[in-house]
Amino acid sequence: MTDVADPNPAAIAWPEPVAVPRRKAGWLAWVALSVSLVLLSPIIAVVAAAFGAGSGTWAHLAATVLPLYVINTVVLVVAVTVGVFVIGTGTAWLVTMCRFPGKRVLEWALILPFAAPAYVIAYAYTDFLQHPGPVQTWLRALTGWGPRDYWFPEIRSLEGAAVVFTLVLYPYVYLLARAAFLQQSACTLEVARTLGRTPWTAFFRVALPMARPAIAVGVSLALMETLADFGTVAHFGVQTFTTGIYRAWFSMGDRVAAAQLSLSLVGVVLVILLTERMQRGGRGFDSGRRFDTLPEYRLEGTRAWLATAACFLPIALGFLLPLIILGRLSYLNAHALFGERYLTLILNSFTLAGCGAFATVLVGLVLAYAARSRPGIQSTIANRLVSLGYAMPGSIIAVGLLIPLTTFDNALDAWMRATLGISTGLLLTGTIAALVFAYMVRFMAVALNTLEASLGKITLSIDEAARTLGAGTGRLLFRVHLPLISGGVLTAALIVFVDILKELPATLIMRPFNFDTLAIQAYRLASDERLAEASTPSLVIMAVGLLPVLLLSRQIARTRPGSGS
Template structure:
């Protein structure tokens, strides 16, 4: 903390120094609006490309592949909704309201599947459950059956994809549901117990309705990730909007078809947001009396064992088993985890993730600070518009950026050829700068929300004290606010860093030529059925993904005094 920040903490706002009027900061509001418009430009480009060219593509899509994309996407959404609701809410209620063996470990371990991208888990289970895999090999050896003598569930299917998404996305619902349960009023639950309601009836009639807004937000986030995924559905051969966008852009070279499919997917995403808003009906999040101890139900015997098993299974299937499978594959195939090839992949991945995280936090800080210093409709609207980027799949953002970038590069190259007989080539398309901008659009909401929460903890009296001590807006930001929110900035940067490291569709479409990352390497090897070799980059991704999981587990443990 700087000297000025320490002096402000120790000096009341009514100090004797003569206050200097705070300088006008109207430019911050306009800067915030300009940045939000810039970050929304990919979506505008998609809409313009979809309606700007009348080539009959939409009619062709409607009569051929679009019904399949819609059907598979709807089935995935329904299956994942049920899966994450049952798993996330059930485990959150058990570790919050019940006492049983292993509770202290399970309440933070349930977040571990967050560390594994869905496509990495899909690669692990494909090797484990496919016909030549260890499970079916052992089954044939134990029974003497031949290849056609038995039926075994097909992991590469829509049902298998839904299972993968459920195993890695339920922590969204778990985190928000557990926080909602922790913040509920102890008096309400005690009254329900006094009126004769047991644990099950209290859960269904009292706790669940009060936590409904938080659960709905968690399910919505899980569905956004499901619709945005490319690696899992592509590996399992499930045709969805994201695979269709990639195929239209690369296989057919039809940017109109890619834009129209992107617009259709955006419509589905907005429909989900609308449904979530309507069902919430303006209800907020119950906060209750946080310092009252929640009434816990002591589970014994069979009930305690079932509760432990119910909480262990998601961790085992979503994190431990995939980690063991990938570790076994890497060990058996003698892959050097930090060989020369993987050192280059790690450097490329960290370069993109570090640049994207730094740019995202910097722009997010400007937006958050503008909302603090100039609260009003303009800054509020700017920040809400920017947050829409998180709902856009990486494939849509990539298409929305590539369309104007390629148009500009081609026009510039044609003009330079005609005027100076010089070819400029592709100046912006396929560059790291363009890819970093795509990451900013995709993950700005993550960094912005964390920074807004950190700035919100600084009371207005701190700003008043800074003015009293003669500090202007710039000095207040650099000498007071930044030292106080340094922890929040680090958290935001770390979360965005890991999100970028795991991101696949935008990186796959927009990366510079011959610039591979860990995610790209894992996807390529898995696409070539070289799952054993894909295990090494997948392990590195999971290892780095543990960092934000540790932060999240520490935060949720401190979310209520006395909560273990």
């Protein structure tokens, strides 16, 4: 028989408490800081060029077209913000929380426009809606009107660019908003219902505020993509900061003015990001304990079919209709989609996208985890500055990267000639490694924001509990955090993969000799007004981008069992 325990607490052999080590700036913080400085090198080169001696182009731009750049850019930003927020958040809530005809198909099909670059959609709609296009030709044949007897919306306009960007970029918000809704607590939503809240009120008062961080990330990514785009606004003839940068750099030959415009563009993005973070403050958005299934609101009658139409319309306008237009053009011109030329372009595109996505997510994970495990103002500022690369046009990053690379290659070649009498040539410039580095600078915001959002869902009490059990930084990452954020890691990798697949300016400038991609082929043909021929590589870009897009939607659906995917 066991002895009765001594009632004196002092006599009980309590286990020795495990001291929680203080988190000082260790090797991970220094690695993150070093990586951030390396990634900032192209931007630093552009900043340095902005303070150089120009040829007076900036004064000319400020006195003539700079106000137009500002107005067009602001209008475009506001229009795209409203469009992607309404479409992305609304459709994400409908397919997550409601039951209506076609839901199971629409919940993955809503991500399809993400596979198409904005400039490809712009080419398709230009051919479809311009004066000699099929729509206006059919309208004149039906009514007997002449060319000046009617008014028709001009697709090549600021409004047309805003519509194209909205149709293509809303999946950023849809993806992250849907993932946030799937992660929310069913208990919280049920409590709102028991308190008399309607589904509509529960959405605005409960679900939307809890999903705000994810939605804000999606909107900011869409805005940075809009600000950095060149192909769409140039094709539509809309003068923005980006077109001004290209004109100053390549037409006027003034890199100083182009760099100054680039800094102005980055300033706009910085204001957007800081405003959102200041409004959010230090408030948390943890939804608490999650159940296996979310409550679904069954829609019937007119409401059900309106929900189906609301989810189908973005898919039809952002993917299906452009696909039909491009398919028709390619079929009429009898282009071989699976010829040897296009198989080589596909292989080149996949190689660059795969290497770039792997490297970007790997480095992004280091930066995001360093900011979480070693929080401080330095890591926060470093991560925000690194994210600014997404707002800069790819050509500016490419040229900013070429400055240090060519300087290093020329210095090494001169030293080897003087020392050993041999020439090393260009070792880094014009290589796949240099191009992958440019992709990392360009798309680090995509990976970093997604990884930070995933890590932010893990409460700090889990970290402290693991540290009290003796887990170090590396073990905590691989044994605890990575399994919990595996979906976020895959999401970041697939988004970066598709973005690189569609990237044009950086690839055009920095690719190895005779190393073409699908995006380059489409741009070359479209710039020569050979839109029918450009339809073939454009179709392949959309087709190749479908696989990661579908895998991405499937992965998000798996983040909650019983979600109805």
